Amino acid sequence: MPYPQVLRTNVLVLGGGGAALRAAIAAAEASPDITVMLATKGELGRSGVTANACSDRMAFHATLPSTAPHDPDAWRRHADDVYRIGGYVSDYDLALTQAEGAAAAFAYLERLGVPWARRPDGTPDQFVTDGSEVA
DSSP states (O other): OOOOOOOOSSEEEESSHHHHHHHHHHHHOOTTTOOOEEEEOOOOTTTTHHHOOOOTTTTOOOOOOSSSOTTTTTTHHHHHHHHHHHOOOOOOHHHHHHHHHHHHHHHHHHTTTOOOBTTTTTTTTOOTTTOOOOO
């Protein structure tokens, strides 16, 4: 069946999950003068793998200033958690990279408008999951 119109774009991203949305945002940020189009068969935020992962919002592990034990190297304990919980088969250097960058990723997503759950004092509502020692 032919479509009634032809759409032109510089970048076409297929899918509506978290990875597709991130790809579209990255393309737009990298080259503000180009046209970025995202095509999905479902509703954004309500279809795809990301929407079906029940714990996406609560499972964003990041060592933030409000996260106990409140020390600047707590992210290293987060990396140790990732490595230990993964049965020591993970790439430890990758766990370090992920843990060290998690707070910046959290802040970036917050600037994009991700509605994190918050405590009454306004800090992110974090809790320890899956055997972690830090949130």
